[in-house]
Amino acid sequence: MPIRAYIRAVARAATTTDAFNAVAEPRRRQILDVLAQSERSVTSLVDHLGLAQPQVSKHLRVLRAVGLVEVTEEGRQRLYRVNGRPLQEIHTWVSQYQSMWDERLDRVEALLNELDVSKGRERDG
Amino acid sequence: MPIRAYIRAVARAATTTDAFNAVAEPRRRQILDVLAQSERSVTSLVDHLGLAQPQVSKHLRVLRAVGLVEVTEEGRQRLYRVNGRPLQEIHTWVSQYQSMWDERLDRVEALLNELDVSKGRERDG
DNA sequence: GCCATGCATGCCCATAAGAGCATATATTCG
DNA sequence: CGAATATATGCTCTTATGGGCATGCATGGC
Incomplete structure (x- = not known):
């Protein structure tokens, strides 16, 4: 069977x-x-x-x-x-690729780090 | 017919x-x-x-x-x-809803406006 | 009670999916 | 050339989709 x-x-x-x-x-x-x-x-x-x-x-x-x-x-x-919350999963996933089209991202990210605005951000690979 | x-x-x-x-x-x-x-x-x-x-x-x-x-x-x-570029469309759409789950967004946005980082001044470098 | 309004469901149709498996099409090697 | 390796396609099967259309089921007005 x-x-x-x-x-x-x-x-x-x-x-x-x-x-x-x-x-x-x-x-x-x-x-x-x-x-x-x-x-x-x-x-x-x-x-x-x-x-x-x-x-x-x-x-x-x-x-x-x-x-x-x-x-x-x-x-x-x-x-x-x-209720937008379920969209967060999509946003999180897509954001990983953001640097592939948005060059400004690097500058923004650097800025955020510098100013410590983004508390719980994990950039793990 | x-x-x-x-x-x-x-x-x-x-x-x-x-x-x-x-x-x-x-x-x-x-x-x-x-x-x-x-x-x-x-x-x-x-x-x-x-x-x-x-x-x-x-x-x-x-x-x-x-x-x-x-x-x-x-x-x-x-x-x-x-090639992440086609994901931009998704990112753009989803981002419109980001404030619905991410409260920090407001702060970041205010910050960006204040510092005028999002203007893309050097974009066409 | 009766009828209209507001929504949800049910059914039919044509289509395309994703997995499994077999096979066709290169390309490299001996 | 023939065999092996690397990928792409083809085919079958089962299933869910989304539109069109009809209908079911509440709720409200008279």
């Missing part, structure tokens, strides 16, 4: 796996950008984005799954707002 | 669409992390990562497609190296 039977074939990771996968979809980034300005109801998002309501709800579901948005029930509306 | 016939059904965007999609896959981030330390051949990557060679080649293909790695043919080897 091949163990294969138990192995769940994994295609691409689910969009709900983490922030990386969730924000790979441009519409979801767009939704976050809109919500970043102000809390909004689904309908308000629909009007603002010109997408179909079900699509918006589905995208919001994904964003909720990874913690990028939070909801408040307000009567029959649901007010969505952004 | 419905125009639908021409519409290409788009499921999830291709991994080769942009950096966002390309790095959503953890193995590809891993590959970039390894290559960030030093240029490497495919076989070297395979040994280092413990992945199957075809998989590695395929991931590299995706990374190449979005410009995140570059290749040099060296005999029968191909030496891959990272």
